[in-house]
Amino acid sequence: MAEAYGGGPNPPVPLDPFQNIVNVHWASPFLLVGYGLTLDLTAQGERGIGPGPPLVEPFSEGFITEAVPAYASEQPSVEIWTGSQWIDVDPAEITLSASPELPGAYSFEPWEVQAINDGAGMTAPIIRFLEESGTAPDINLPDAHLYITALVANGEVVAQDFISEPQPLPIGGDVPLWATFNPALVQKDTFSISVADLTATYQDRTYLPIATRVSGGALAVLMQRQALPPSP
Secondary structure (H helix, E strand, C coil), X not given: CCCCCCCCCCCCEEEXXXXXXXXXXXXXXXXXXXXXXXXXXXCECCEEEEXXXXXXXXXXXXXXXXXXXXXXXXXXXXXXXXXXXXXXXXXXXXXXXXXXXXXXXXXXXXXXXXXXXXXXXXXXXXXXXXXXXXXXXXXXXXXXXXXECCCEEEEEEEEEEECCCCECCCCEEEEECECCEEEEEEEEEEXXXXXXXXXXXXXXXXEEEEEEEEECCEEEEEEEECCXXXXX
């Protein structure tokens, strides 16, 4: 018979029509730690005088000279395997080692790449992981085939290149310069992130990374519970 649920931070997890897990109280064999990447950048431009009447509405500024990789959130997401599905777990219940080291800043020449930073999560250039083939971990997990045992994730920074020199708009006043850019994304640089040194502690058990999965700017690290040392 299903156990009654009286509220709390963790909703019930259905195992079958007759029973639920109300809370995860045991050391699950697997954790999944997720990181998202973004680029911190400030779009900028140069201003010039056009030959026509003044421009009423300002144009967006259009290039960057530096893009700094950063994590998309202060804390990684953490999921736990219940035996039938993945569910979110409060990161406060997990002790993680330091997040994997990010690559350093990328530098560009003025008017080299087109830039967007609208303050609402839309930025360019774009940092993303490269999906690669590899060996799936040999574990009892239904979605094990989605991961590869590599503990280094490779990626790239892509952007839209300008294909003309900047020049004033054909209107007057103090206005940003403009230039023509190619809408196709091209690779500007590459990077690698290692998760080999990542560790997690949950319910007094240690977890170590065994595999990874990437998609766009997201990296998921599959971690497995380690065996307890033998009793003296």
